[in-house]
Amino acid sequence: MPELPEVEVTCRCVRRELVGRGIKRVTVRNPHLRFPVPPEIARLEGTRVEAVDRRAKYILIRSGGQTAVIHLGMTGHLSFPDPAEPPGKHDHFDLALDDGRIMRYRDPRRFGALLWTDGDPMQMRILSSLGAEPLEPGFTGEYLHQRLARSRSPVKTALMKGDIVVGVGNIYASEVLHAAGISPLRRGDQVSLEECGILVGEIRRILEDSIARGGTTIRNYAQVDGSRGAFADCLKVYGRENENCPRCGGRIQRIVQGQRSTFYCSGCQR
């Protein structure tokens, strides 16, 4: 169940393992992911990986002028197991490398995806209408304010939608709004320019801090080597219903917005 930090941590590890390696074989055991896995994915066989990039929560493996696009959905995980390890029932595809190792994708809920293109991946439907990368310079308070000004939905929902800013999922949406002192219930067009500047700063700080700690493990998420993400220990409100707010001592509440849990403190978030 990865958000931007968890995908970035996964992406960096995959990059280290794959760049420069040849792809010997693509084995798809179950093509029924979020979208059907296209048969063209087999055309990666015999190519050499040039780069591994991330856009939003998608991992882009560029090889031989083609691109494999991987999304981890809620329960997707990449690992490099012993090639002799028999695949489990949720191990949906492997990339076998020219050094004898394999990269294996596991995803019990199958909300993830494996897509393919030989064109510009940014023109793919899933990537073409995404919002700003939160860690890139273009994501500023002015930008956020201008985009939120047209949103009548709650700011938490707007942050998670992905057309304004990408990578902020359910955990970090609660965390960044708490850090910025803004209620998740506030309408997007009621967030001031000054508050947007604060919010942008908190989004950057929290996402970068989480990346540095290997992401957030609450239940399923694990890094490529299987270890947990330590940012879970830094969460201030997520999963802390009825605990005291570390900033003002108020009672942390859990509400539901857009069918997702939101955690916040009504004492210090307005």
Place this chain on the structure above:
DNA sequence: ATAATAACCTGAGGGC
């Protein structure tokens, strides 16, 4: 056009 909501899946955990 925008915003709410239903849907896609499996598994873990709690109450009875």
Place this chain on the structure above:
DNA sequence: TGCCCTCAGGTTATTA
């Protein structure tokens, strides 16, 4: 042990 319920780091398709 088993059944039924709720919940889970996401996104898309449908409805209003």
